[in-house]
Amino acid sequence: MHEPETLGDVLAKRGVSRRGFLKYCATLASLMALPPSVAAQMADKLTRATRQSVIYLSFQECTGCLESLSRTHSPTLEGLLFDLISLDYQETLLAAAGHAAEEARANAMRANSGKFVLMVDGAIPLKDGGVYSTIAGRTNIEILKEAVPHAAAVIAVGTCSSFGGLPHANPNPTGAVSVGTLMEKGLIERKPLINVSGCPPIPVVISGVVAHFLTLGTLPELDGYGRPKVFFGDTIHDRCYRRPFYDQGKFAKTFDDEGARNGWCLYELGCKGPTTYNACATAKWNGGVSFPIESGHGCLGCSEPDFWDAGSFYAPLPAPRAPLSAAAGAAIAVGVAAGAAVGLAGLYKRKKAQQAHTKLTVDDLETEKKP
Amino acid sequence: MSLRDIAVRVEASPASRIGGIRPILHEIRTLLAALIDTGRGGSIDLRSLPLSPADFEALDAALGEGEVRATIRALGETRVTETAIHGVWRVTHCNDGGEAVADLIEVCDAPEILKTHAADARVGLAKLRTRLEPG
Numbered sequence: 001m002h003e004p005e006t007l008g009d010v011l012a013k014r015g016v017s018r019r020g021f022l023k024y025c026a027t028l029a030s031l032m033a034l035p036p037s038v039a040a041q042m043a044d045k046l047t048r049a050t051r052q053s054v055i056y057l058s059f060q061e062c063t064g065c066l067e068s069l070s071r072t073h074s075p076t077l078e079g080l081l082f083d084l085i086s087l088d089y090q091e092t093l094l095a096a097a098g099h100a101a102e103e104a105r106a107n108a109m110r111a112n113s114g115k116f117v118l119m120v121d122g123a124i125p126l127k128d129g130g131v132y133s134t135i136a137g138r139t140n141i142e143i144l145k146e147a148v149p150h151a152a153a154v155i156a157v158g159t160c161s162s163f164g165g166l167p168h169a170n171p172n173p174t175g176a177v178s179v180g181t182l183m184e185k186g187l188i189e190r191k192p193l194i195n196v197s198g199c200p201p202i203p204v205v206i207s208g209v210v211a212h213f214l215t216l217g218t219l220p221e222l223d224g225y226g227r228p229k230v231f232f233g234d235t236i237h238d239r240c241y242r243r244p245f246y247d248q249g250k251f252a253k254t255f256d257d258e259g260a261r262n263g264w265c266l267y268e269l270g271c272k273g274p275t276t277y278n279a280c281a282t283a284k285w286n287g288g289v290s291f292p293i294e295s296g297h298g299c300l301g302c303s304e305p306d307f308w309d310a311g312s313f314y315a316p317l318p319a320p321r322a323p324l325s326a327a328a329g330a331a332i333a334v335g336v337a338a339g340a341a342v343g344l345a346g347l348y349k350r351k352k353a354q355q356a357h358t359k360l361t362v363d364d365l366e367t368e369k370k371p
Numbered sequence: 372m373s374l375r376d377i378a379v380r381v382e383a384s385p386a387s388r389i390g391g392i393r394p395i396l397h398e399i400r401t402l403l404a405a406l407i408d409t410g411r412g413g414s415i416d417l418r419s420l421p422l423s424p425a426d427f428e429a430l431d432a433a434l435g436e437g438e439v440r441a442t443i444r445a446l447g448e449t450r451v452t453e454t455a456i457h458g459v460w461r462v463t464h465c466n467d468g469g470e471a472v473a474d475l476i477e478v479c480d481a482p483e484i485l486k487t488h489a490a491d492a493r494v495g496l497a498k499l500r501t502r503l504e505p506g
Binding site: 017026 | 391413414415416418419421422423443445446447449462464470472473475477483484488490491494
């Protein structure tokens with residue numbers, strides 16, 4: 001019988017050396033708040049894994065999520081995501097069109113039934129029978145009803161498929177809803193669902209979720225909104241390099257005052273970092289160059305439900321200025337230790353570091369998953 | 372063209388110093404002592420820490436530059452530098468555009484990424500055999 005191709009085989013064919021892959025895993029481990037020492041073991045496990053079949057469906061969306069994911073202007077390091085997965089259907093990237101494309105989707109679903117990961121991008125309109133978004137004459141909900149039962153898990157990519165996003169914003173003329181809402185209402189079959197929100201989501205978060213699945217064989221732990229905690233466990237504010245200025249009461253009052261020039265906190269200019277859970281402050285954007293706050297603009301809160309309807313982007317949050325996590329609070333209390341304490345706030349690392357100052361391994365993480 | 376080609380550079384303002392490098396230096400000291408005692412050091416992921424550009428400059432100044440400097444070209448550049456503190460390395464992974472995507476302090480004899488992996492050595496051996504084939 002034909003042996004399934006491992007990720008290691010694929011990388012070797014592409015001429016990616018072990019050093020290159022180790023580097024990729026080091027960046028993933030960094031993003032997932034895992035100790036850097038895990039990278040080598042992660043690389044070992046992943047090179048022996050087979051590629052994950054993925055079917056990617058796009059509904060009411062702007063293609064920003066796919067653009068973020070494909071990172072067409074910097075394809076190499078980030079592009080390794082496409083080596084982790086076998087992208088068996090994505091209508092924008094697919095060479096085929098029309099009936100041939102629809103046939104490709106049906107074939108991919110049949111060949112990988114029960115094993116593929118279904119990625120869904122965009123909200124799903126329900127009003128007037130869902131006619132506001134159709135593909136090949138079929139509504140989005142019809143396509144989902146057909147695909148979801150065959151999927152091993154569903155990843156909602158972006159805020160639209162996670163929470164409804166812009167199509168769902170008031171007055172929601174198309175009756176747009178999220179994938180999770182469809183499952184809650186019993187309109188599609190319930191499957192393990194991971195919401196990777198963000199407008200767009202950070203591309204490497206997707207790689208991280210897939211790498212987690214391939215390395216550990218499980219889906220990552222999720223927060224109350226169904227988002228992977230390794231990326232959405234801390235607020236932007238918790239991990240923001242401007243956080244100490246917030247604690248010192250140093251705020252920019254306008255976008256061009258002395259405070260803004262000194263890089264002080266943007267809270268009073270409407271930054272939604274204190275109420276937004278995402279990895280922008282550590283993963284950053286544009287290949288790690290910066291993130292909105294580093295570029296001088298407050299966070300819009302794009303990874304949170306209903307962020308379009310949450311008032312002005314430039315109005316300060318009404319929340320009291322209180323420390324948002326015990327770890328950060330303790331760091332403020334000791335002043336100079338702020339950097340190290342917040343850095344240690346990575347989820348796994350935090351747990352383990354409290355018990356003993358020992359190294360974490362991939363095996364440790366697997367053990368943690370067991371009851 | 373990459374973002375590095377843009378001539379405008381942001382200067383790190385001294386006013387943006389957060390003062391978080393002292394705990395990092397203490398952590399490095401602990402790891403270095405462990406390396407000497409047990410042979411096992413460790414790593415610090417600098418990108419997970421809320422450091423300002425001025426803090427990064429202060430950290431570099433505190434650690435200094437040592438005897439070894441290496442560049443690895445694998446999916447973009449990786450810069451490996453031993454600091455003036457022997458056994459303390461700075462490893463910066465960059466993407467194809469030259470932007471840093473991971474920044475680590477590694478306390479060890481030599482960073483893992485410098486070593487040749489057995490799988491790569493096998494590829495090398497096959498390549499050499501082909502080159503030695505007659506004809």
